[in-house]
Amino acid sequence: MNELVSISHHADIAVVTISNPPVNALGPGVPEGIQSCIATAAADPGVSAIVVMGGGRTFIAGADIREFGKVVSGEKPRRSLLPFLLEIEDCAKPVVMAIHGTAFGGGLEVAMAGHYRVIAPAALVGQPEVKLGIIPGAAGTQRLPRLAGVAKAVEMCAFGEPMGAQEALALGIVDRIIEGDLTAGAVAFAREVAGHPPPKTRERTAKLRDADAEIFDRARQQARKTRRGQNAPLAAIEAVEAATKLPFEAGCAREAELFDECLYSTQSRALMHAFFAERAVSKIPDVPKDTPVSEIRRAAVIGAGTMGAGITMNYANAGIPVIVKETEQEALDRGMANIRRNYANTVKKGKLSQAGMDQRLDLITPRLTYDGFENADIIAEAVFEGMALKKQVFAEIDRIARPECILASNTSYLDVDEIASVTNRPEMVLGHHYFSPANVMRLLEIVRGRATSKAALATSMALAKRMNKIGVLAGNARGFIGNRMLGPYLREAQFLVEEGASVEDVNGALYDFGMAMGPLAMSDLAGLDVGWRARREFKHLEKPGVRVPLVADRLCEMGRYGQKTGRGWSRYDENRQASHDPETAALIEQVAREAGIGRRAILHQEIVERCIFALVNEGARVLGEGVALRASDIDVVYLNGYAFPAWRGGPMFYADAVGLGTVLARIQEWSACHGEDLWSPAPLLVELARSGGTFSGFDKRREVAG
Numbered sequence: 116m117n118e119l120v121s122i123s124h125h126a127d128i129a130v131v132t133i134s135n136p137p138v139n140a141l142g143p144g145v146p147e148g149i150q151s152c153i154a155t156a157a158a159d160p161g162v163s164a165i166v167v168m169g170g171g172r173t174f175i176a177g178a179d180i181r182e183f184g185k186v187v188s189g190e191k192p193r194r195s196l197l198p199f200l201l202e203i204e205d206c207a208k209p210v211v212m213a214i215h216g217t218a219f220g221g222g223l224e225v226a227m228a229g230h231y232r233v234i235a236p237a238a239l240v241g242q243p244e245v246k247l248g249i250i251p252g253a254a255g256t257q258r259l260p261r262l263a264g265v266a267k268a269v270e271m272c273a274f275g276e277p278m279g280a281q282e283a284l285a286l287g288i289v290d291r292i293i294e295g296d297l298t299a300g301a302v303a304f305a306r307e308v309a310g311h312p313p314p315k316t317r318e319r320t321a322k323l324r325d326a327d328a329e330i331f332d333r334a335r336q337q338a339r340k341t342r343r344g345q346n347a348p349l350a351a352i353e354a355v356e357a358a359t360k361l362p363f364e365a366g367c368a369r370e371a372e373l374f375d376e377c378l379y380s381t382q383s384r385a386l387m388h389a390f391f392a393e394r395a396v397s398k399i400p401d402v403p404k405d406t407p408v409s410e411i412r413r414a415a416v417i418g419a420g421t422m423g424a425g426i427t428m429n430y431a432n433a434g435i436p437v438i439v440k441e442t443e444q445e446a447l448d449r450g451m452a453n454i455r456r457n458y459a460n461t462v463k464k465g466k467l468s469q470a471g472m473d474q475r476l477d478l479i480t481p482r483l484t485y486d487g488f489e490n491a492d493i494i495a496e497a498v499f500e501g502m503a504l505k506k507q508v509f510a511e512i513d514r515i516a517r518p519e520c521i522l523a524s525n526t527s528y529l530d531v532d533e534i535a536s537v538t539n540r541p542e543m544v545l546g547h548h549y550f551s552p553a554n555v556m557r558l559l560e561i562v563r564g565r566a567t568s569k570a571a572l573a574t575s576m577a578l579a580k581r582m583n584k585i586g587v588l589a590g591n592a593r594g595f596i597g598n599r600m601l602g603p604y605l606r607e608a609q610f611l612v613e614e615g616a617s618v619e620d621v622n623g624a625l626y627d628f629g630m631a632m633g634p635l636a637m638s639d640l641a642g643l644d645v646g647w648r649a650r651r652e653f654k655h656l657e658k659p660g661v662r663v664p665l666v667a668d669r670l671c672e673m674g675r676y677g678q679k680t681g682r683g684w685s686r687y688d689e690n691r692q693a694s695h696d697p698e699t700a701a702l703i704e705q706v707a708r709e710a711g712i713g714r715r716a717i718l719h720q721e722i723v724e725r726c727i728f729a730l731v732n733e734g735a736r737v738l739g740e741g742v743a744l745r746a747s748d749i750d751v752v753y754l755n756g757y758a759f760p761a762w763r764g765g766p767m768f769y770a771d772a773v774g775l776g777t778v779l780a781r782i783q784e785w786s787a788c789h790g791e792d793l794w795s796p797a798p799l800l801v802e803l804a805r806s807g808g809t810f811s812g813f814d815k816r817r818e819v820a821g
């Protein structure tokens with residue numbers, strides 16, 4: 116027993132409780148505490164059986180992820196949990212694991228080393244290690260197939276999705292669902308099994324026999340398709356396969372080898388960085404945890420276009436009644452039809468019940484007037500991206516809305532302070548910049564205006580969590596974090612085709628790098644006209660004599676906006692499948708000739724480096740100027756808003772992995788070649804590269820400085 120693990124008695128049943136908040140991770144002292152409590156109970160003649168459970172909100176949510184960094188850096192020795200788990204399994208008295216909240220990773224592995232498992236109805240079990248770039252490392256790949264069967268064990272370990280209590284019971288991972296008081300139910304169950312020889316999971320081999328090789332081949336195919344570029348899913352499949360071919364101990368040894376290969380990889384460092392980065396974004400240094408958060412009971416959305424419809428769904432999905440307003444019936448009908456279609460697709464995929472769909476639609480009220488807006492706690496504006504229109508709308512809603520109502524603009528580029536200037540409540544005005552499709556993409560840039568109050572920010576962060584979004588604070592600079600960085604990335608992609616790379620080369624190089632799609636394909640999806648309109652809106656900001664991309668404007672003048680017109684950088688068939696467009700290729704050559712741009716063969720490495728380092732360089736500016744609080748926030752924006760590969764950790768983490776010295780050297784080469792105006796290295800990048808620093812080191816220093 117120690118301060119993390121305690122033992123109590125319910126007559127002849129010993130109850131071992133883990134208290135290591137916030138999620139009872141298996142940090143230093145926890146396995147030792149469990150071990151000594153079980154040993155004490157096993158030796159106690161008055162005890163007939165043992166229950167192990169988590170204190171607080173959950174069972175064990177896994178190993179302590181923070182410890183892995185210390186092992187990889189050599190600060191701490193790698194410690195195996197296997198002997199500790201064998202001791203539980205070899206206990207002469209039945210050990211019943213009582214699960215509530217989550218039994219994830221090492222938590223499920225501890226549970227499976229027990230003789231029986233009971234579970235609360237809402238609890239989840241799972242082996243999510245692959246999401247951290249590792250695999251189960253405490254015999255999970257050996258014990259799980261013995262309980263759940265090989266096919267399900269492969270799926271759970273290779274893809275890491277959680278499973279509910281009902282399915283876990285049906286598969287044999289748990290033995291009973293306990294309604295009501297879990298402790299009482301677990302103690303009663305323990306009393307039922309006391310006195311019977313406890314079954315050891317490692318000896319249960321019946322389910323290993325249905326190990327058809329096809330299971331592993333299919334899983335590998337799926338992993339290569341849906342987890343493209345990631346090593347851990349393939350390692351997890353191999354480890355479970357080992358369980359079907361080797362005795363338990365040898366299987367565990369093979370698992371340990373594969374685990375170490377993953378642990379000491381850049382991919383796992385990147386994914387663990389992403390895990391903690393996502394949890395850090397909600398911490399705003401000058402907005403204390405106890406900042407008052409207003410309750411959002413009713414919402415209103417202006418504009419039922421693609422973004423407005425998606426935003427409306429976010430409120431309904433969070434259980435918040437929402438009015439959606441349009442100026443014309445036809446537009447309103449189109450918006451509502453879009454919402455219904457989206458929900459119907461989700462129902463068809465089995466991700467939402469019909470009742471759930473109906474419930475959400477009941478929360479949505481379509482309107483052509485501002486009726487009801489006076490009761491809203493928040494009004495989200497999603498009208499056409501033009502300053503004049505936004506200011507007109509904000510002046511109107513400022514007059515109607517309650518004084519405490521937050522006014523949030525979905526602008527993706529425009530100045531939030533200028534929008535707020537037409538209201539009498541600039542402290543309640545900020546940006547809520549969603550990403551398309553707004554009901555799907557998890558990222559929400561929360562744009563802080565000069566006057567935005569801490570309460571409005573805290574309320575927005577809480578709302579993001581309630582909508583299952585990741586709210587990232589952004590300063591009010593043009594394009595905020597994501598779109599501002601996207602500019603140079605797309606610029607370089609376009610310059611590269613002018614200089615000789617094909618559209619397919621550029622898309623292919625970034626796709627192989629791990630992006631969900633190449634930059635030109637992404638522009639075709641978003642619509643080339645969006646950027647065209649923005650370029651015209653900000654033409655006055657362009658520096659005379661500085662090179663700008665030339666082809667996209669020409670394509671737009673020809674009415675070629677990308678997927679939505681069937682032609683853009685590429686040609687698209689009715690299924691939106693892309694193919695080479697010889698006319699675009701000819702146009703590119705012609706434009707280059709007219710502009711006197713020399714063309715040459717360009718290697719994939721240059722394509723990747725120019726695009727990604729352009730992103731990083733602008734990211735360093737965004738960070739240096741304080742538009743982003745942390746480099747890790749920038750990574751979260753790109754992982755969740757622009758489909759940057761999570762196993763690369765995000766652009767800033769990737770730059771640290773490459774080495775800022777190398778990044779700076781490349782940028783200085785291009786600056787000499789393409790000119791300072793295009794490639795002047797960001798001051799922060801220069802400072803860090805020269806001092807041997809990193810972006811993550813910069814984050815730590817900024818955090819300490821507060």
Ligand code: T1G
Nearest residue numbers: 137140176177178179180181219220221243251252253394
């Ligand atoms: N280790 C360390 N810290 C953790 C942690 C963990 N496993 N899980 C959560 N935290 C911290 C988190 O950083 C945050 O801190 C706080 O807890 C609340 O988390 C041997 C090798 C359990 C579903 O992958 O999925 O076991 O920001 O905000 O939304 O084979 O946390 O407050 O300072 O996410 O309610 C496998 C990871 C590990 C599960 C709760 N386990 N955790 O979600 O809270 S590897 C996992 C989660 C392993 C074995 C292997 C979620 C959660 P802070 P939160 P939440």
